[in-house]
Amino acid sequence: xxxxxxxxxSQQNPIIRAEHVDHYYEGQNGWIHxxxxxxxxxxxxxxxxxxxxxxxxxSTFLKIIAGLVQxxxxxxxxxxxxxxxxxxxxxxxxxxxxxxxxxxxxxNVEFGLQMQKIPKAxxxxxxxxxxxxxGLGHVMNLYPYQLSGGMxxxxxxxxxxxxxxADLLLMDEPFSAIDAINRMTLQDYLIDTWxxxxxxxxxxxxxxxxxxxxxxxxxLMRPSPGRIGRYFQVDMPRKRxxxxxxxxxLKSLITEEMHKSADPSEDLLDAxxxxxx
Amino acid sequence: xxxxDAPYLPVRSAIPxxxxxKGARSAEDFADYEKTKKRKLMIRKLTRGTIGLxxxxxxxxxxxxxYDLQLILPTPWxxxxxxxxxxxxxxxxxxxxxxxxxxxxxxxxxxxxGFGLAAxxxxxxxxxxxxxxxxxxxxxxxxxxxxxVPGIAWIPLAILWFGLSDKAVIFVVFMTAxxxxxxxxxxxxxxxxPILIDAGSCFGAKxxxxxxYVVLPATVPHITTGMRIALGGAWRMIVAGExxxxxxxxxxxxxxxxxxxxxxxxxxxMILISIIGYLTELLIVRLIEKRTVxxxxxxxx
Numbered sequence: 417x418x419x420x421x422x423x424x425x426s427q428q429n430p431i432i433r434a435e436h437v438d439h440y441y442e443g444q445n446g447w448i449h450x451x452x453x454x455x456x457x458x459x460x461x462x463x464x465x466x467x468x469x470x471x472x473x474x475s476t477f478l479k480i481i482a483g484l485v486q487x488x489x490x491x492x493x494x495x496x497x498x499x500x501x502x503x504x505x506x507x508x509x510x511x512x513x514x515x516x517x518x519x520x521x522x523x524n525v526e527f528g529l530q531m532q533k534i535p536k537a538x539x540x541x542x543x544x545x546x547x548x549x550x551g552l553g554h555v556m557n558l559y560p561y562q563l564s565g566g567m568x569x570x571x572x573x574x575x576x577x578x579x580x581x582a583d584l585l586l587m588d589e590p591f592s593a594i595d596a597i598n599r600m601t602l603q604d605y606l607i608d609t610w611x612x613x614x615x616x617x618x619x620x621x622x623x624x625x626x627x628x629x630x631x632x633x634x635x636l637m638r639p640s641p642g643r644i645g646r647y648f649q650v651d652m653p654r655k656r657x658x659x660x661x662x663x664x665x666l667k668s669l670i671t672e673e674m675h676k677s678a679d680p681s682e683d684l685l686d687a688x689x690x691x692x693x
Numbered sequence: 694x695x696x697x698d699a700p701y702l703p704v705r706s707a708i709p710x711x712x713x714x715k716g717a718r719s720a721e722d723f724a725d726y727e728k729t730k731k732r733k734l735m736i737r738k739l740t741r742g743t744i745g746l747x748x749x750x751x752x753x754x755x756x757x758x759x760y761d762l763q764l765i766l767p768t769p770w771x772x773x774x775x776x777x778x779x780x781x782x783x784x785x786x787x788x789x790x791x792x793x794x795x796x797x798x799x800x801x802x803x804x805x806x807g808f809g810l811a812a813x814x815x816x817x818x819x820x821x822x823x824x825x826x827x828x829x830x831x832x833x834x835x836x837x838x839x840x841x842v843p844g845i846a847w848i849p850l851a852i853l854w855f856g857l858s859d860k861a862v863i864f865v866v867f868m869t870a871x872x873x874x875x876x877x878x879x880x881x882x883x884x885x886x887p888i889l890i891d892a893g894s895c896f897g898a899k900x901x902x903x904x905x906y907v908v909l910p911a912t913v914p915h916i917t918t919g920m921r922i923a924l925g926g927a928w929r930m931i932v933a934g935e936x937x938x939x940x941x942x943x944x945x946x947x948x949x950x951x952x953x954x955x956x957x958x959x960x961x962x963m964i965l966i967s968i969i970g971y972l973t974e975l976l977i978v979r980l981i982e983k984r985t986v987x988x989x990x991x992x993x994x
Contacts, residue, residue: 482895484894484895501894502891502895503894503895503897504896504897506895508892508895508896510891510892512888514886514888514889516907516910516911517910517911517989517991518911518985518989518991527896527898527906530906531896531897531898531902559988559989559990561989561991575896579896
C-alpha cells in the first residue's frame with residue numbers, strides 16, 4: 417500500500433535516472449570502456465529505443481538497469497531508489513527467448529507471478545489474458561520446443577508483460593534473430609500490447625526501421641567508448657506507415673547520423689576540438 | 694576451358710534406387726514406403742543381434758562339450774535350466790538358505806537404500822556446489838580427496854565400523870553411488886545456460902525458489918546420466934560387498950557357489966544380477982527420463 421502511494425506521488429519523476437555512469441569490463445583484448453559518462457532520464461510511460469552500432473554499450477546499459485551488471489561508477493536510480501539487483505519490478509526480454517524448457521507456455525508466463533506468490537487463480541487469469549493478446553491462446557499448454565521461433569519470442573514478451581508491478585520493461589534486441597516478415601508481425605503485437613497497457617519500455621536495437629516504427633523517442637549511442645549521442649523525438653501517430661515520407665526521412669537522418677558516429681575520424685575531430693579549447 | 698571439355702559426370706548413379714515408387718506418388722505412398730523401410734531396418738537389426746548372441750552361445754556350448762569342461766563351464770542349456778529352476782524354487786542341490794528370491798530381495802533392498810541415500814545427499818549437494826562459489830571452495834577439495842578412494846577400499850573399514858551386516862554393505866554402496874551422482878549434478882548445475890539463471894532472477898526467483906524451479910529442472914538431464922552410472926556402480930558394489938561382508942544376498946550366493954564348486958549356480962546368479970540390474974535401470978532412470986527430459990526435449994549440451 418505504502419509502495420503504491422509512493423509510486424503515485426512520484427508520478428512526475430522519471431522512472432529511470434542515470435547519472436554519470438561509467439562501466440569497464442574485461443574483454444578478450446584487455447579492459448574495455450563500455451560506457452562513458454552516461455546520464456539520462458526516462459519519463460514514465462515512454463517507449464524509448466536505444467540504437468547504435470555494436471560496441472556502443474547499449475546492451476550493457478540495459479543490463480545495468482536490469483540489475484544484472486553493477487556499473488563501475490555513477491548512479492542509476494529506479495523510482496528514485498538505487499538498483500541493487502535484478503527483480504520483478506522490471507520485466508525483461510532477452511535477445512534469445514530464454515524460456516524455461518520444462519514449463520508449458522502458460523507456466524512460463526506465470527513464472528514471475530508465481531515467484532511473487534500471487535494467488536494461483538489470479539496468476540492464471542492474467543497469464544491467459546496476456547497470451548490471448550499476443551495471439552498465443554491456442555498453444556498455452558504446449559512446451560517451448562513445440563513452438564516456432566517467432567512464437568517463442570512472443571512468449572518471452574508475454575512473460576515480461578505479465579509481471580503486474582513492473583512499470584518498466586527492458587528489451588534487449590528481442591526480435592533480432594527473427595526474419596524480416598515475422599519481425600514486423602512481432603513489432604505489431606508489441607505495439608498492440610503496449611497500447612492496451614502502457615508502460616515504460618527501454619528497447620535496445622540496432623535496426624533503425626524498428627526503432628522508428630516503435631519509439632516515442634530514440635537515443636542514438638556512439639561507440640568506443642559507449643556514450644550518449646543524439647536524441648530523436650518521434651511524433652508520428654501509431655500505427656505508423658513504413659512507406660510514408662516522414663518515416664523514411666527520419667530513417668535516413670538516423671542512418672546518416674549513425675554512420676557518422678561509427679566513423680572514428682569523428683572522434684579525432686572531437687579530440688582536436690577539445691585540445692583547441 | 695569450355696563446357697565441352699568438362700569431364701563426364703555419372704549423374705544417374707547418384708540417384709538412389711530406393712526412391713522408385715510405381716504409379717501415383719501421394720504423401721501416403723511416401724509415408725507407407727518410409728514405414729516399410731523402418732520395419733525392414735528394425736527386423737535387420739534384430740536378426741543381426743540374434744545371430745551374434747546365438748553365435749556366442751554355440752561357441753560356448755562347443756567349448757564346454759569339446760573340452761569336457763561342464764564342471765567349470767556348464768553348457769548354456771544347463772545354465773538356462775538352472776535359471777528357470779531357481780526362479781521356480783526347485784530345490785535340487787540348493788545350498789544357499791531360503792530361496793533365490795530372498796537373496797535377490799535382500800540385495801535389491803540394500804542397493805536401493807544405498808543408492809537412495811546417495812541420491813538424497815549427492816543431488817542437493819551437487820546443485821548447491823555447482824551454483825554457489827563459496828560452497829564449492831569449501832567443500833570441493835574434500836570431495837575430490839574422497840573420490841580417489843575406490844568404493845571397494847571402504848569394505849574393510851565398513852566391516853570394522855558396522856560388522857558383517859546390512860549397514861556395512863549399504864555403506865559401501867553409498868560410497869560408490871555418491872560420486873557419479875554428485876559429479877554429474879555439480880557439472881550440470883555449473884554449466885546451466887547463464888541466461889536461464891538471469892531470467893530466473895529477473896523474474897523474482899531467489900534462494901530455494903531458484904534452486905527448485907530453475908536449477909533443478911535445468912540439471913535433470915545431467916542428473917539422470919549420473920543416476921545411470923551410479924546404479925551400475927551400486928550393483929557392482931553390492932556384489933563385492935556381499936561377497937565379503939554378508940551372509941545373505943546375491944553376492945553371498947556367488948561366493949557360496951564357489952566354495953561348493955557349483956559353476957552352474959555361479960553363472961545363474963550372474964545372469965540374475967544382469968537381469969535385475971537392467972530392470973532397475975529401466976524402472977528408475979527411464980521412468981524419470983520419460984517424465985522429464987523427453988517430455989521437454991532437452992538434452993545435455
